[in-house]
Amino acid sequence: MIRLILLFSLFSVSGLAQVSHNYVAAKMNGVMANEDGTTIPIWGYGNYSAGVIDTITLPGPLLRYNFNDSVNIHFWNDSPEDHTIHLHGLDASQANDGVPTTSVAINPNDSITYKFKAKHAGTFLYHCHVTTTLHLTMGMYGMLVVDYPGNLLYQNGPGYNKEYTYLYSDMDRTWNFSPISPGPFYLYDPTDFYLNGLSGTQLFDDTTQIIRIYPQDSVLLRLANVGYTIVEYIFPSLMNATIEMSDGRPAPSPLAKDTLRIYPGERFSVMMRPDFMHYGYIEVNSINMFTDSTLYTNYIGINEQFHPTGIADSSRDPDWTIYPNPNNGQFTIQSISAGNYHIYNISGALIKQMSLESGDHQISLDDLNNGVYYIVDAESGLYKQFVVAR
Amino acid sequence: MKNLLICLLFLTAFSAKANDTLYIVKGQVQLDNNSTYMCVFNDSSNFFPRNATLYLPSAPSFNITIVNLDTSVHTFTIDGHVTTNNSINPQDTATFLLSGLSDGTYRYYSDVSYGRLIGASGTIIVGYNQYSRFSWNLLDVDTSSFTNLANGSAVAHPANYTASFFLINGLMHPQTLSDRETAIEGDLGDTLIICVVNSGQMINSFHFHGFHVTILDAKKSTDYIGWTKDSMPFLRGEAMTLMLVANQVGTYPVHSHNLMAVTNSGLYPGGMLTHITIDP
Numbered sequence: 001m002i003r004l005i006l007l008f009s010l011f012s013v014s015g016l017a018q019v020s021h022n023y024v025a026a027k028m029n030g031v032m033a034n035e036d037g038t039t040i041p042i043w044g045y046g047n048y049s050a051g052v053i054d055t056i057t058l059p060g061p062l063l064r065y066n067f068n069d070s071v072n073i074h075f076w077n078d079s080p081e082d083h084t085i086h087l088h089g090l091d092a093s094q095a096n097d098g099v100p101t102t103s104v105a106i107n108p109n110d111s112i113t114y115k116f117k118a119k120h121a122g123t124f125l126y127h128c129h130v131t132t133t134l135h136l137t138m139g140m141y142g143m144l145v146v147d148y149p150g151n152l153l154y155q156n157g158p159g160y161n162k163e164y165t166y167l168y169s170d171m172d173r174t175w176n177f178s179p180i181s182p183g184p185f186y187l188y189d190p191t192d193f194y195l196n197g198l199s200g201t202q203l204f205d206d207t208t209q210i211i212r213i214y215p216q217d218s219v220l221l222r223l224a225n226v227g228y229t230i231v232e233y234i235f236p237s238l239m240n241a242t243i244e245m246s247d248g249r250p251a252p253s254p255l256a257k258d259t260l261r262i263y264p265g266e267r268f269s270v271m272m273r274p275d276f277m278h279y280g281y282i283e284v285n286s287i288n289m290f291t292d293s294t295l296y297t298n299y300i301g302i303n304e305q306f307h308p309t310g311i312a313d314s315s316r317d318p319d320w321t322i323y324p325n326p327n328n329g330q331f332t333i334q335s336i337s338a339g340n341y342h343i344y345n346i347s348g349a350l351i352k353q354m355s356l357e358s359g360d361h362q363i364s365l366d367d368l369n370n371g372v373y374y375i376v377d378a379e380s381g382l383y384k385q386f387v388v389a390r
Numbered sequence: 391m392k393n394l395l396i397c398l399l400f401l402t403a404f405s406a407k408a409n410d411t412l413y414i415v416k417g418q419v420q421l422d423n424n425s426t427y428m429c430v431f432n433d434s435s436n437f438f439p440r441n442a443t444l445y446l447p448s449a450p451s452f453n454i455t456i457v458n459l460d461t462s463v464h465t466f467t468i469d470g471h472v473t474t475n476n477s478i479n480p481q482d483t484a485t486f487l488l489s490g491l492s493d494g495t496y497r498y499y500s501d502v503s504y505g506r507l508i509g510a511s512g513t514i515i516v517g518y519n520q521y522s523r524f525s526w527n528l529l530d531v532d533t534s535s536f537t538n539l540a541n542g543s544a545v546a547h548p549a550n551y552t553a554s555f556f557l558i559n560g561l562m563h564p565q566t567l568s569d570r571e572t573a574i575e576g577d578l579g580d581t582l583i584i585c586v587v588n589s590g591q592m593i594n595s596f597h598f599h600g601f602h603v604t605i606l607d608a609k610k611s612t613d614y615i616g617w618t619k620d621s622m623p624f625l626r627g628e629a630m631t632l633m634l635v636a637n638q639v640g641t642y643p644v645h646s647h648n649l650m651a652v653t654n655s656g657l658y659p660g661g662m663l664t665h666i667t668i669d670p
Contacts, residue, residue, distance in 0.1 A: 247619040
């Protein structure tokens with residue numbers, strides 16, 4: 001899920017603080033389409049207004065507030081069983097903690113307003129805390145973000161110009177198909193592994209999941225794990241990844257890491273500030289808590305449009321062409337749309353920036369060395385590869 | 391009897407002298423309707439399914455005597471501190487001098503498969519005695535595998551090791567709510583120290599409701615010393631010290647967020663779940 005930062009705030013911190021209201025409902029009659037075409041029953045959350053509840057999704061809707069907001073989440077349980085919202089990491093008071101034994105369970109067709117003060121910017125979770133072992137794998141969770149003004153991570157923290165959120169979860173689908181008799185909970189055996197409710201090629205079919213990052217960008221990744229397994233992110237070293245925050249608190253100092261393991265319940269804010277253009281992947285491994293074995297690998301594209309299995313989606317090929325290809329540094333771009341285009345070499349170094357009108361264009365780059373190059377649509381990220389061979 | 395005296399590091403001039411005795415004992419334990427065996431370091435010669443926690447002052451100079459009441463050879467091991475000349479024969483006794491340990495949490499254990507794999511793993515807490523200190527020793531239990539290791543019919547956990555019980559200090563929820571070393575209690579404004587050792591096969595990830603805690607010390611997750619978090623992993627063999635500042639009143643759960651582990655033989659709630667209670 002991408003959020004492009006288009007406008008920088010002109011407001012002071014205190015000026016942004018407000019009373020915020022959300023309307024969230026729980027339902028137990030959802031379905032999700034899995035990568036293999038299976039339709040899986042889910043329970044979950046959806047926004048509602050005027051008594052009409054949005055279709056519930058996995059994960060639930062992203063809840064987003066400003067730093068210092070006084071938050072009111074109006075929760076309606078439109079289902080036949082008890083549910084709650086636990087505000088994971090918000091340090092809410094006991095009454096607003098969403099735990100049946102220490103707070104209160106919300107009965108069917110009952111409601112409550114959860115309140116908290118957004119005292120810390122960062123990445124958080126919300127989830128049901130009724131029979132949590134079952135209700136989580138059924139899908140009752142989502143991400144909650146508290147933004148600091150001015151596109152800063154936190155007060156006096158680093159800034160960013162793009163943001164992506166990835167909520168990791170897993171599922172034992174046999175439980176979803178039989179939630180009344182899922183078997184002993186210690187036999188949970190995950191069958192499906194999701195980022196934002198998507199898996200495998202779905203993370204490329206939904207192009208908003210692909211990270212579009214260029215040199216000089218400062219891209220924030222909000223990463224959270226609400227699964228039952230470890231999630232391991234392996235960042236390409238060219239991304240210069242640093243961990244800046246965890247669990248809504250700044251790191252004592254930024255921690256440079258190419259591999260980050262996130263355990264159930266944890267959240268991390270990672271900045272990527274590449275010096276060079278790069279096409280590739282963040283590898284996302286799901287790892288068993290007992291055996292350390294890798295159960296599944298997802299991939300997040302970095303400017304790369306296709307899953308590494310190579311299953312191409314022609315809809316994400318640009319509709320313009322290059323000929324001849326290979327060429328001697330002189331070539332034609334045919335049927336291109338008006339816009340800004342960049343040429344990078346295979347190491348990611350920026351070679352040329354061009355502003356082109358729509359139509360055909362003769363390009364002469366006689367000083368290019370032999371090798372592989374990319375022409376990239378700076379807005380969409382779609383690209384064509386060409387080869388110079390003299 | 392063999393009597394070993396191992397000086398670990400230089401003695402500190404201002405350290406206090408003390409001594410204690412622990413007994414390595416193996417016995418039968420009942421977990422709900424399941425029976426299995428554990429091996430533990432007890433502070434008496436009678437089997438009780440809970441390892442003793444040693445509370446030492448800062449800069450300790452402490453003699454610990456280990457009496458091996460089991461029928462097999464064991465060791466007394468502290469990674470990075472006691473790793474050699476530390477085996478103890480059956481019915482034998484050995485004494486170790488613990489000194490030069492900085493403030494923090496340490497794991498001691500018997501480094502034989504029929505020891506550390508079935509529970510012979512405990513906690514040493516050094517310093518922080520100006521605060522209320524709590525100790526969590528985490529252990530997951532596959533009852534059949536524990537039995538096989540205890541009776542010598544296996545030398546390791548099987549590849550399909552399947553834990554069905556998840557214990558803090560040998561207790562499962564709701565027992566964890568009434569144990570003074572396990573349930574966290576304090577008054578508003580208190581600083582509380584929680585010392586965690588993971589003696590099990592499962593990596594645990596614990597979540598604190600209502601509070602963030604600061605990681606003061608960690609033997610495994612060293613990258614995160616000094617970080618303030620509400621959820622953190624306790625890796626296998628981890629020994630970690632956490633500081634909780636009680637800044638709001640109420641009762642809040644704290645539990646493993648690998649949610650298989652908040653069950654007892656598959657039933658929720660149970661396992662590694664206890665409470666933090668802060669009074670006005």
